Amino acid sequence: xxxxxxxxxxxGLVDLVVPETSRxxxxxxxxxxxxxxxxxxxxxxxxxxxxxxxxxxxxFMREEEYLxxxxxxxxxxxxxxxxxxxxxxxxxxxxxxxxxxxxxxxxALLAPDDANIVAILRSIQIYKHNKQERIARxxxxxxxxxxxxxxxxxxxGDWLIGGDLEVLQPVKYNDxxxxxxxxxxxxxxxxxxxxADAVFAFQLRNPLHNGHAxxxxxxxxxxxxxxxxxPLLLLHPLGGFTKADDIPLDVRMEQxxxxxxxxxxxxxxxxxxxxxxxxxxxxxxxxxxxxxxxINAGANFYIVGRDPAGMGHPTEKRDLYDPDHGKKVLSMxxxxxxxxxxxxxxxxxxxxxxKMAFFDPTRAQDFLFISxxxxxxxxxxxxxxxxxxxxPGGWEVLVTYYKSLQAQEAEPKAAVLTT
Amino acid sequence: xxxxxxxxxxxGLVDLVVPETSRxxxxxxxxxxxxxxxxxxxxxxxxxxxxxxxxxxxxFMREEEYLxxxxxxxxxxxxxxxxxxxxxxxxxxxxxxxxxxxxxxxxALLAPDDANIVAILRSIQIYKHNKQERIARxxxxxxxxxxxxxxxxxxxGDWLIGGDLEVLQPVKYNDxxxxxxxxxxxxxxxxxxxxADAVFAFQLRNPLHNGHAxxxxxxxxxxxxxxxxxPLLLLHPLGGFTKADDIPLDVRMEQxxxxxxxxxxxxxxxxxxxxxxxxxxxxxxxxxxxxxxxINAGANFYIVGRDPAGMGHPTEKRDLYDPDHGKKVLSMxxxxxxxxxxxxxxxxxxxxxxKMAFFDPTRAQDFLFISxxxxxxxxxxxxxxxxxxxxPGGWEVLVTYYKSLQAQEAEPKAAVLTT
Numbered sequence: 001x002x003x004x005x006x007x008x009x010x011x012g013l014v015d016l017v018v019p020e021t022s023r024x025x026x027x028x029x030x031x032x033x034x035x036x037x038x039x040x041x042x043x044x045x046x047x048x049x050x051x052x053x054x055x056x057x058x059x060f061m062r063e064e065e066y067l068x069x070x071x072x073x074x075x076x077x078x079x080x081x082x083x084x085x086x087x088x089x090x091x092x093x094x095x096x097x098x099x100x101x102x103x104x105x106x107x108a109l110l111a112p113d114d115a116n117i118v119a120i121l122r123s124i125q126i127y128k129h130n131k132q133e134r135i136a137r138x139x140x141x142x143x144x145x146x147x148x149x150x151x152x153x154x155x156x157g158d159w160l161i162g163g164d165l166e167v168l169q170p171v172k173y174n175d176x177x178x179x180x181x182x183x184x185x186x187x188x189x190x191x192x193x194x195x196a197d198a199v200f201a202f203q204l205r206n207p208l209h210n211g212h213a214x215x216x217x218x219x220x221x222x223x224x225x226x227x228x229x230x231p232l233l234l235l236h237p238l239g240g241f242t243k244a245d246d247i248p249l250d251v252r253m254e255q256x257x258x259x260x261x262x263x264x265x266x267x268x269x270x271x272x273x274x275x276x277x278x279x280x281x282x283x284x285x286x287x288x289x290x291x292x293x294x295i296n297a298g299a300n301f302y303i304v305g306r307d308p309a310g311m312g313h314p315t316e317k318r319d320l321y322d323p324d325h326g327k328k329v330l331s332m333x334x335x336x337x338x339x340x341x342x343x344x345x346x347x348x349x350x351x352x353x354x355k356m357a358f359f360d361p362t363r364a365q366d367f368l369f370i371s372x373x374x375x376x377x378x379x380x381x382x383x384x385x386x387x388x389x390x391x392p393g394g395w396e397v398l399v400t401y402y403k404s405l406q407a408q409e410a411e412p413k414a415a416v417l418t419t
Numbered sequence: 420x421x422x423x424x425x426x427x428x429x430x431g432l433v434d435l436v437v438p439e440t441s442r443x444x445x446x447x448x449x450x451x452x453x454x455x456x457x458x459x460x461x462x463x464x465x466x467x468x469x470x471x472x473x474x475x476x477x478x479f480m481r482e483e484e485y486l487x488x489x490x491x492x493x494x495x496x497x498x499x500x501x502x503x504x505x506x507x508x509x510x511x512x513x514x515x516x517x518x519x520x521x522x523x524x525x526x527a528l529l530a531p532d533d534a535n536i537v538a539i540l541r542s543i544q545i546y547k548h549n550k551q552e553r554i555a556r557x558x559x560x561x562x563x564x565x566x567x568x569x570x571x572x573x574x575x576g577d578w579l580i581g582g583d584l585e586v587l588q589p590v591k592y593n594d595x596x597x598x599x600x601x602x603x604x605x606x607x608x609x610x611x612x613x614x615a616d617a618v619f620a621f622q623l624r625n626p627l628h629n630g631h632a633x634x635x636x637x638x639x640x641x642x643x644x645x646x647x648x649x650p651l652l653l654l655h656p657l658g659g660f661t662k663a664d665d666i667p668l669d670v671r672m673e674q675x676x677x678x679x680x681x682x683x684x685x686x687x688x689x690x691x692x693x694x695x696x697x698x699x700x701x702x703x704x705x706x707x708x709x710x711x712x713x714i715n716a717g718a719n720f721y722i723v724g725r726d727p728a729g730m731g732h733p734t735e736k737r738d739l740y741d742p743d744h745g746k747k748v749l750s751m752x753x754x755x756x757x758x759x760x761x762x763x764x765x766x767x768x769x770x771x772x773x774k775m776a777f778f779d780p781t782r783a784q785d786f787l788f789i790s791x792x793x794x795x796x797x798x799x800x801x802x803x804x805x806x807x808x809x810x811p812g813g814w815e816v817l818v819t820y821y822k823s824l825q826a827q828e829a830e831p832k833a834a835v836l837t838t
Binding site: 063064067068071072073074076080082128130132133136137139140141142143284285321322325328329332333334337 | 482483486487490491492493495499501547549551552555556558559560561562703704740741744747748751752753756
């Protein structure tokens with residue numbers, strides 16, 4: 001298998017989960033340390049780092065790593081090479097926590113429900129959290145209404161704490177989907193078992209329609225034509241924080257499974273797994289992270305679409321990012337030189353052939369573009385999209401989800417009426 | 420001389436000024452091209468690029484260069500190496516100019532007074548100017564009141580035009596200071612003539628006081644102790660756009676010359692020249708540009724101070740940048756690995772010794788910090804700073820300048836009173 005893994009200093013991915021044999025001792029030690037309360041999204045980052053998705057990062061960023069990420073989207077290794085690191089992976093604390101920590105060099109990280117100590121952060125460094133600068137340099141805007149900013153950064157403390165992470169036990173969500181949360185190490189093992197000679201990753205946070213399937217199957221054919229004998233698809237939906245109007249992970253997973261059952265994608269050459277990262281919606285900056293993490297998991301081809309990790313501008317009537325910038329920035333990003341980027345051909349609904357097809361500009365009038373918003377509107381209103389847009393089983397999942405949403409929305413109103 | 424020059428693709432600095440023999444032909448050719456009107460600051464950038472300060476950049480950035488500068492603060496060369504390029508060097512045009520250019524592949528650039536064609540931009544590319552994103556990623560804020568933004572970006576057009584620059588004749592200002600505007604090539608030649616074995620650059624945009632002199636002389640001694648036989652100082656005031664309350668270039672140059680005449684710095688081991696770049700006040704992002712340009716001119720040591728290229732936050736009561744970030748970012752910047760950074764020791768007025776001295780924290784109460792604002796206030800009010808803060812000749816220049824300012828300010832008021 002020809003892969004282009006970013007190697008950590010010592011070779012191989014970092015694995016920050018402590019061995020079971022030393023766990024009890026570490027927990028006892030941690031109980032004596034100052035405690036930091038993790039939010040749900042902080043814990044997602046602990047999960048991400050613990051498995052090596054962000055390798056060679058060994059814990060929440062110290063200031064040197066933070067500044068390099070913010071200014072250069074990459075970290076310099078001791079041997080002089082650069083690894084890509086486009087998003088700051090940081091832990092914010094408030095003045096009170098900083099005061100509590102005092103001169104301690106290690107802290108214990110508590111689960112969001114405070115039930116147990118999740119991890120130790122060692123040899124800590126505390127430095128200022130300039131939120132305005134972080135937001136401006138990460139998103140290229142400081143407009144109000146950025147989902148990750150509103151959820152994570154604005155309510156966060158004015159200090160960042162970095163250090164080396166020791167995770168006391170693997171992070172689990174107990175939501176019935178943990179078996180889809182394969183670590184980079186597990187994915188590499190799986191690719192090896194299946195004797196893949198190429199792995200192409202497809203990041204998604206939306207339901208999969210036949211346009212995606214067309215693209216994926218086309219990519220597979222291209223790889224076969226290039227001489228690969230057994231290219232595998234890593235269908236890799238994002239599992240962490242997403243904005244309120246995105247479709248939740250459990251519904252998306254159910255939809256993806258239906259698509260595979262319906263034979264739109266070939267289960268024999270597909271691995272479905274969950275990518276545990278939270279979503280930033282930071283366009284060209286974030287797409288680098290999406291690609292880099294998949295390289296760490298053994299992918300060597302990455303499919304990049306129009307406006308990856310983008311969204312509408314929160315206050316202006318335009319896309320937040322130039323839809324072509326993601327692809328361009330990714331292709332030039334430091335530390336990703338060896339990544340094979342597969343351009344995303346635009347698929348649309350061909351009203352003549354009555355199926356999703358690659359857009360043909362010579363007969364543009366025959367094509368119908370069905371955006372995510374339009375798709376959600378169809379499903380919300382119980383309307384059917386044009387035949388051939390999505391397999392019926394997959395579509396049914398979405399319709400059921402929106403029906404359940406409407407039922408939920410109706411309930412509190414009814415309650416208000418009766419009180 | 421051991422230097423660490425960033426070499427352009429073909430080796431050596433780019434020189435974008437056309438030879439005299441082909442000038443007339445080029446002018447005739449340019450007269451037939453669509454015309455773009457340069458602002459005063461656009462012309463400063465033409466000057467900067469024409470002499471190779473921004474080498475290997477060959478003209479105003481095309482989109483690939485712009486995106487790399489914005490996201491990575493560096494450009495990848497064909498051989499895979501990175502050169503530092505932290506500020507976007509771009510030319511903005513409006514819709515009307517874009518329309519006028521149409522399908523032309525080359526354009527002529529007109530001097531700000533429209534008197535003559537300054538340069539040709541060849542093989543042009545026109546792309547969108549997303550001002551908000553450019554500002555956020557360059558300054559780490561989008562607050563109103565950033566001097567370069569207010570002066571240059573806000574009034575600019577919504578398109579950027581990149582291409583290869585051919586400068587038809589060297590840019591001159593005819594302000595009596597052109598003989599101080601030495602090109603990187605001329606500076607290298609001068610260093611060679613003087614048999615310098617180390618060149619340390621000192622960027623400044625303020626009057627030079629004895630604290631600076633202390634630092635410079637200390638640096639020279641350090642270099643001698645390191646084994647260099649003939650270290651030269653490149654005293655390199657910035658000559659392009661500065662904000663309204665900064666002291667103008669002609670006054671600063673007069674002040675610098677007085678300081679040399681008064682023997683505070685040694686003229687034998689100092690070269691005074693003007694760095695033609697405009698000022699962004701973009702802190703850690705800009706300090707990389709300041710250092711990189713001086714490397715191109717043959718400097719191999721760069722003195723970096725507290726809060727380089729920084730300013731107060733335009734709307735909040737704090738420094739815009741963490742005063743230590745400039746030094747930290749510079750020390751990790753891609754493409755500047757070989758740069759020798761000399762940390763700036765903090766000098767302050769020692770009220771016991773009655774002179775500028777390196778700050779001694781064990782007797783902090785003895786030291787007086789005289790900020791740029793405080794210094795300007797002394798001069799404005801005709802007060803003398805403490806003895807030993809600045810040589811008398813240099814101080815006199817500042818007092819005279821502020822008196823002339825007050826006279827100017829008084830005049831229009833008097834006029835109003837008499838009409």
